[in-house]
Amino acid sequence: MYDYTDFDEAFVRGRVAQFRAQVARRLDGSLSEDEFRPFRLMNGVYLQLHAYMLRVAIPYGTLSARQMRALADIADRWDKGYGHFTTRQNIQFNWPKLGDIPDILGALADVGMHAIQTSGNTIRNVTADHFAAAAADEIEDPRPVAELIRQWSTDHPEFQFLPRKFKIAITGSPNDRAVTRAHDIGLRMVRAKGLPGDRGGL
């Protein structure tokens, strides 16, 4: 699994602190809803029919036991004891209170997770075959490439204000379990002649 570098750690912590200040300003009335909405959408917070919803990214669907326990702890402490895993490898908490969300983001940062770019018109969580690295038909594990795309697209200034949301999926297998064809960009690994050892390429 990818481990956060010091830069990643500082970036995510910085975003949590920034959002904490934005929520405080919204709650004390110094930000209007129109001013606050873009800020919450940059941090995965929706206001839905019955409550707020927080969508947390699980990059290319890879989750450690420690992260899974942190998600469960968040559900117990700040939500109703459950979350909803989505088809795009996110988890959604359906009952968070606005004032608790900075603490939830802090708990996510403790285990190298966040809700950045899980909403809004930007490049969303990069998804991969859920059987990555365990599939018999796989040419190569797609997740290192997914990680490169994630790093490239996270906080990329050119892609923060797209006309609409934008989604990328990648698979290392001929069987399209990552549903790449339904994405804005679908990447599929193919075995290419001429590469050393007939290695896979994109």
Next chain:
Amino acid sequence: MSRGSAAKVVTGNDLRQGDVVYLAANGAWVRALQEAELIEDVAIADLRLLEAMAQGGDVVGVYLADARRGPNGPEPVHFREAFRARGPSNYRHGKQEAAHV
């Protein structure tokens, strides 16, 4: 929202909890549609909406929803408002939770 029905309620979501709320006749925000003020005069409804929006602060996304008079207070007209009033169809969560735990 739709102008199809004469009667309206003022509704929105609570800023802190996200809950569906309605404006009562005394100007308080309440959780139950039955306790909302049913406003049958369109001009007064628009005025109440403006007042509610001017309050700012505690309630988000305020609008007028169609409603009709029922035996126990206002009732929803559109199914979306029925969902909002009743809470999620999974009764163990949301507004229906208290009655089922």
